[in-house]
Amino acid sequence: MGINIPTSTLRSTDRTIPLLGYGTAEYPFGASIETMKESILHAIELGYRHFDSASLYQSEVPLGEAISDALRLGLIKSRDELFITSKLWCSDGHKDLVLPALQKTLENLQLEYLDLYLIHWPVSSKPGEYVFVVKEKDLLPMDFQSVWEAMEECQKLGLAKSIGVSNFSCKKLENLLATAKIPPAVNQVEISPLWQQKKIREFCEEKGIHVTAYSPLGAKGTLWGTNNVMECQVLKEIAAARGKSIAQICLRWVHEQGASVLVKSFNKERIKQNLDIFDWKLSQEDLKRMSQIPQQRACVAAGFVSDKGPYKSVEEFWDGEI
Numbered sequence: 001m002g003i004n005i006p007t008s009t010l011r012s013t014d015r016t017i018p019l020l021g022y023g024t025a026e027y028p029f030g031a032s033i034e035t036m037k038e039s040i041l042h043a044i045e046l047g048y049r050h051f052d053s054a055s056l057y058q059s060e061v062p063l064g065e066a067i068s069d070a071l072r073l074g075l076i077k078s079r080d081e082l083f084i085t086s087k088l089w090c091s092d093g094h095k096d097l098v099l100p101a102l103q104k105t106l107e108n109l110q111l112e113y114l115d116l117y118l119i120h121w122p123v124s125s126k127p128g129e130y131v132f133v134v135k136e137k138d139l140l141p142m143d144f145q146s147v148w149e150a151m152e153e154c155q156k157l158g159l160a161k162s163i164g165v166s167n168f169s170c171k172k173l174e175n176l177l178a179t180a181k182i183p184p185a186v187n188q189v190e191i192s193p194l195w196q197q198k199k200i201r202e203f204c205e206e207k208g209i210h211v212t213a214y215s216p217l218g219a220k221g222t223l224w225g226t227n228n229v230m231e232c233q234v235l236k237e238i239a240a241a242r243g244k245s246i247a248q249i250c251l252r253w254v255h256e257q258g259a260s261v262l263v264k265s266f267n268k269e270r271i272k273q274n275l276d277i278f279d280w281k282l283s284q285e286d287l288k289r290m291s292q293i294p295q296q297r298a299c300v301a302a303g304f305v306s307d308k309g310p311y312k313s314v315e316e317f318w319d320g321e322i
Contacts, residue, residue, distance in 0.1 A: 002044075002045060002046045002047025002048075003046065003047035003275050003278075004047065005018045005019060005020050005047060005048070005049060005050070005275070005278070006018075006019050006278060007019060008210060008258075008260060010162050010185040010186065010210050011185070011208040011209075011210070012162065012182065012183045012184070012185040012208065012209075013155075013161065013162045013185055015115065015161055015162055015185075016083075017050065017083055017115075017116070017186070017210060017212075017260055018048075018049050018050035018083050018260065019255060019259075019260045019261070020048070020050065020251070020255070020260065020261055020263070020274070020275065020277070021048070021050030021051065021052050021083070021085070021212070021260060021261070021262045021263075022040065022043045022048045022050065022051050022052065022262070022263070022264065022271075023052045023214065023262040023263060023264035024036060024040070024051065024052060024053045024054075024057055024059035024062075024063060024264065025052075025054065025057050025059070025214075025264060026057075026059075026264065026266075032266065033058070033059075033061070033062045034062075035266050036059060036062045036063075036066075036266065037062040037063075037065055037066045037069075039265070039266045039268075039271065040062065040063055040066035041066045041069055041070060041073075041075070042268055042271060043271055044066070044070045044075050044076060044082075045075050046271060046272055046275060047275060048271075048275070049081060049082050049083055050082075050083040050085070050260070050262075051063055051082065051083070051084055051085070052085045052086075052188075052212075052214075052262045053084070053085065053086045053087070053105075053109070054086055054087035054089065054120055055086065055087065055088070055089045055092070055101060055104070055105055055108075055120075055130060056087070056089045056120065056130055056132055060086060060105055060108035060109050061108050061109075063084070063109060064108055064109035064110040064111065065110075067079065067082065067084075067109070067110070067111070068110060079111065082115075083115045083116070084109065084111065084114055084115050084116075085114065085115060085116040085117075085118065085188075086105045086109070086114055086116075086117060086118075087117070087118045087119070087120035087166060088101055088102070088117065088118065088119050088120055088151075089101070089120055089130055090120065090121055090123055090124055090125040090134055090142075091124075091125045091126060091127050091128060091129050091130060091134075091138075092127070093119065093121075093123070093124035093125070093140075093142050093147055094124060094127060094143075094147065095143065095146035095147055095149065095150045096150075097127060098147060098150035098151060098153075098154065099150060099153060099154060099157075099159075102114070102117055102154050102159055102160065103159070105117075106159065112159075113158060113159055113160065113161060114159065114160045114161065115160075115161050115162065116160065116161070116162045116163070116164060116185065116186060117151065117154055117155075117159075117160035117162075117163050117164075118163070118164045118165055118166045118186065118188055119142075119147065119148075119151065119164075119165045119166065119168075120166050120167070121166065121167050121301070121304065122142055122144070122165070122167060122168050122169075122172050123139060123140070123141070123142055123304050123309075123310060123311065123317075124139075124140040124141065124142040124143075124147075125138045125139055125140055126138035126140065132303065133303030134303060134304065136306040136308060136309060137308070139304065139306055139308075139309035139310060139311075140309075140310065141310035142310075144172070144175060144176050144179075145179045148176055148179070148180055149181075151163045152180070152181055152182045155182055162185040162186065163182065163184060163185060164184040164185045164186030164187060164188070164209075164210075165184050165186070165187050165188075166187065166188040166189065166214075167188070167189060167190075167301065168184075168187050168189075169200070169318050169319040169320075169321050170199060170200055170203040170319065170321065171319040172319065173187060173203065173204070173207065173209070177207065183207070183208065183209065184209055185209070185210060186209065186210045186211070186212055187200070187204055187209050187210075187211055187212075188211075188212040188213075188214055188262075189211065189212075189213065189214070190213070190214055190215045190297065190298060190299050191211070191213035191214075191215075191216060191254055191257070191259060191261075192213070192215060192216045192217065192218055192229050192250055192254070192298070193229065193232065193234075193235060193249075193250055193253050193290050193293055194218065194228055194229050194232060194293055194294075194295060194296055194298070195295055195296065195297050195298060196257075196291075196293075196295060197211075197321075199321060200321065201257060201258075201259065205258070210259075210260065211258075211259040211260075212259060212260045212261070212262060213254045213259045213260070213261045213262065214262050215298055215299060216229075216250045216251055216254050216261050216262070216263060217229050217230060217246075217247055217250055217263065218230060218298050226296075226298045228296060228298065229246070229250060229298075230246055230247075232246075232293065234289050234290065234292075234293055235249055235250065235290075235293075238282075238286050238289065238290070242280075242286075244280075245270075245273055247263070247270065247273065247274060248273060248274070248276060248277055249282070249286075251263060251274060251277045252277040252280070252281075252282055253282060253287075253290060255277055255278070256281070256282060256287075297318075297322055300314050300322070301314065301317050301318070302314060304317055305317055
């Protein structure tokens with residue numbers, strides 16, 4: 001019998017989201033699909049119910065196969081027990097391509113609906129290519145209003161139970177909210193003890209937008225990540241004093257900020273360890289020390305910046321939130 005992971009209610013739809021999720025972004029994308037399927041099945045067995053995918057990750061098909069296997073093996077009784085997220089890639093960030101992109105995602109996952117569909121990045125690109133990094137000449141400004149209208153249509157059709165965004169700054173959210181009929185339920189952003197994102201967390205709280213944290217451990221080993229979180233001396237000292245792993249300290253810290261958190265591992269022992277964050281707390285001294293850690297974004301999104309593109313600098317991309 002797996003652990004019961006606590007949930008939070010999404011204010012825009014009244015649906016619940018598990019506060020710990022299993023991420024499927026590995027780099028290079030699609031490098032170990034068979035291992036991923038086995039790991040997802042193991043995660044379901046342990047009690048994970050929230051799985052995060054994206055059209056870019058090449059993880060939708062193995063996730064869908066793992067869900068089918070979990071149902072067949074009786075690990076879950078119904079697909080409704082799971083919370084499945086996927087994301088719209090930049091090349092589909094055009095009003096008329098949103099619905100077909102979601103339909104393709106659902107086909108890959110062998111599902112009738114997503115629990116959450118997100119705009120992956122606040123930028124569009126030339127249709128047809130699912131690549132990261134996007135070629136400079138293919139970068140295009142996103143028409144937020146029309147793309148969001150298409151996202152709203154996906155929710156109205158019941159193909160996505162909730163809709164949201166990822167990597168949106170306060171300013172971009174403000175612009176989106178100005179015309180949205182259905183407000184975004186979620187903003188998924190990088191959050192870790194080394195990139196605490198207090199401003200965006202407070203803004204989202206005020207607007208009723210749930211925050212999901214990605215790369216809470218710094219995404220070591222990926223094109224966009226760094227080793228800085230796992231090598232942080234303060235975190236090492238807190239982990240040693242408490243008899244916990246650095247990963248557990250980071251995940252617990254995010255949990256205490258009120259955000260849901262995604263973590264990826266293909267290591268069976270670590271998948272289990274990462275669940276052990278709910279029956280203990282960080283001390284006030286721990287929290288004070290962590291609040292003083294120098295801040296540094298791991299994923300600066302330099303690949304979306306170009307002299308000829310919609311964003312000429314990293315500062316402009318993040319609207320100064322760097």
